[in-house]
């Protein structure tokens with residue numbers, strides 16, 4: 001059979017590696033790294049290779065499932081599936097209002113065009129404020145600090161890894177995660193190059209992670225205390241006259257306020273809480289200040305914790321005070337080819353970020369970016385009364401494994417009147433659904449990383465057309481989302497989504513043609529639509545977004561460049577990239593300043609001798625959903641509890657033997673792995689496991705079930721400002737499981 005080669009960006013993590021896919025007819029023969037990809041240059045990880053396995057996975061859904069009268073999920077036609085939804089959703093909204101329908105959008109939604117471009121249409125049709133996403137178990141604190149400081153939530157400074165001479169990294173392990181809020185394929189190679197040119201890598205992490213192992217210095221820290229450490233670094237910069245903001249002083253408001261706020265956070269005051277010597281903290285500050293070009297970068301370990309927003313803010317305060325923000329080798333703003341908020345509209349000024357425009361009904365947690373924290377989802381389903389959530393739509397989400405107190409979420413799901421999942425598996429969450437609508441294989445969809453290219457370490461753009469044609473009768477994911485929107489709007493199942501899709505495209509163009517700063521300003525909408533004929537769906541929208549973007553590109557340009565287009569290294573973008581109402585960098589935004597008192601209180605917290613739990617990512621996992629691929633789960637069991645030898649000895653825990661881990665939220669049993677990679681007082685479990693739930697259809701994953709760490713994450717513990725769940729630094733008790741007494 002004839003072989004052909006196709007090129008496609010890997011959709012699984014944030015690194016956006018180029019893949020070279022060899023096909024024989026409709027069969028995938030091989031997946032390799034695309035050596036000519038302008039960004040990844042052949043790099044890939046085992047998950048990229050597993051694209052073939054995902055494509056072929058017999059458990060991956062190819063047809064809708066509908067729950068029948070016996071309570072079984074059985075195959076159904078698309079008409080039937082949408083019929084069931086239409087028959088139940090309409091009356092429900094009629095009786096209880098739009099807010100009774102919640103939407104939860106999961107992580108894979110960010111790695112595809114369908115939900116990014118059409119999710120909003122669905123939400124608008126539902127007219128619901130009950131919107132949740134994986135972002136509030138992830139990066140919401142960083143989005144809030146960036147939104148307040150720079151005016152847009154995705155205006156996140158990216159460490160210029162390829163040119164920096166000093167990288168201070170906190171709570172990130174890119175050698176396992178391949179980078180996050182830092183799109184940079186081959187971080188191992190990039191960090192190696194940093195050290196080879198005489199630069200220094202410092203990793204702050206309670207664990208000696210794979211990244212800490214290759215660093216010049218590993219600074220173990222007590223979980224949840226990064227904001228204290230960072231404030232102490234700020235304190236030292238001021239106390240020793242080491243601040244050097246340079247031209248940023250002209251652009252920023254609030255430098256004096258920050259100095260004032262940092263007063264109590266002396267190295268001596270934070271040291272016992274962080275578990276780091278005061279002299280180490282002083283040296284870290286001095287080295288950061290002395291470096292030619294330095295960047296401070298934090299990830300999951302700094303956001304999914306009690307002081308996530310403060311830590312996220314302080315990271316960029318340090319980037320400003322050292323003069324490293326917005327300069328090569330520092331922390332810079334990417335200039336994406338399409339869809340970037342901080343390069344549309346008037347340069348240098350904008351509406352900024354508003355928080356808490358509404359609050360959750362039961363606990364009163366604030367809205368941010370139009371969403372409520374997912375930590376309140378269970379209680380909002382359970383608590384009766386006006387505004388109670390009675391129906392749920394999940395778009396590429398697995399909240400019963402990924403969100404806090406997932407035991408409670410599981411129970412809550414059974415109380416829903418209607419649950420519709422757009423998903424590719426019957427897994428721990430979707431097994432509760434009344435209807436599951438599958439998305440096609442990634443190989444049957446086009447791809448462009450609209451979100452991730454806004455966070456990349458170089459300016460790049462790469463579009464992949466579908467590698468294989470769709471299966472007959474199976475709609476693309478964007479069509480399914482638009483049809484759901486049609487049903488929500490009471491129009492029944494749309495046979496033809498084009499009128500609605502055209503409306504979406506026209507809406508986009510109305511904004512662009514009306515914006516005096518857009519390259520499309522003043523153009524005729526119909527004429528522009530005609531120019532992108534015969535494109536439809538995400539490809540039409542992407543083509544329009546590229547035309548409205550800063551590089552004068554069209555989709556045809558990207559189609560002509562299957563290995564991507566390199567748009568160059570990051571360049572200084574301030575003050576133009578700012579979208580704050582003041583047109584300045586807000587170094588001391590009011591909501592953040594108000595939260596500092598909470599951190600001050602943590603200074604005098606009594607030393608807690610108990611154990612705390614943190615997570616860890618593993619190269620061959622992707623949150624909760626790639627464990628059904630043999631290639632990624634083979635080998636020794638990975639879902640183990642890491643325990644320091646001192647703690648193991650003290651608690652009587654043995655390597656390989658099971659331990660019970662428990663706290664207020666729940667309890668589980670996991671095999672112990674004794675290792676000095678974790679610091680004393682800290683235990684670690686990876687998340688995304690626990691695949692033995694009855695009713696899920698994951699043949700391979702069930703045989704490598706592991707345990708679900710999020711039964712231990714307490715939904716009551718959130719970062720106050722963002723409502724983001726605390727998933728790291730969770731107090732737990734650990735004890736050996738007594739051996740069963742033989743009968």
Ligand SMILES: Nc1nc2c(c(=O)[nH]1)N[C@H]1C(S)=C(S)[C@@H](COP(=O)(O)OP(=O)(O)OC[C@H]3O[C@@H](n4cnc5c(=O)[nH]c(N)nc54)[C@H](O)[C@@H]3O)O[C@H]1N2
Nearest residue numbers: 106107108134138396397398402422423439623624625687
């Ligand atoms: N304890 C702990 N918990 C964590 C974390 C942690 O570090 N520790 N990390 C958090 C983070 S950062 C995140 S992002 C969240 C993730 O939270 P979620 O997004 O809720 O969980 P995922 O495991 O990514 O599940 C993705 C779902 O999408 C489905 N899916 C995969 N591909 C597609 C597709 O193309 N289309 C559709 N429609 N569905 C698809 C999968 O089958 C699965 O059901 O987890 C969070 N939870």
Ligand SMILES: Nc1nc2c(c(=O)[nH]1)N[C@H]1C(S)=C(S)[C@@H](COP(=O)(O)OP(=O)(O)OC[C@H]3O[C@@H](n4cnc5c(=O)[nH]c(N)nc54)[C@H](O)[C@@H]3O)O[C@H]1N2
Nearest residue numbers: 171173177180223224299300301617618619621622623728
């Ligand atoms: N292989 C793989 N890659 C992935 C994913 C995956 O599941 N598997 N998930 C993707 C997603 S959704 C995301 S958001 C990214 C996340 O990307 P990263 O943030 O790089 O992911 P982690 O490997 O979880 O790294 C977090 C580190 O924080 C440490 N940590 C825990 N608590 C604290 C603390 O209080 N302070 C400090 N300083 N450190 C702490 C942990 O020990 C861990 O080493 O990865 C993405 N890439």
Ligand code: SF4
Nearest residue numbers: 010013016017045048
């Ligand atoms: S590093 Fe990420 S993008 Fe690259 S091959 Fe692996 S999963 Fe795919």
Ligand SMILES: [Mo]
Nearest residue numbers: 107134138139
């Ligand atoms: Mo994430």
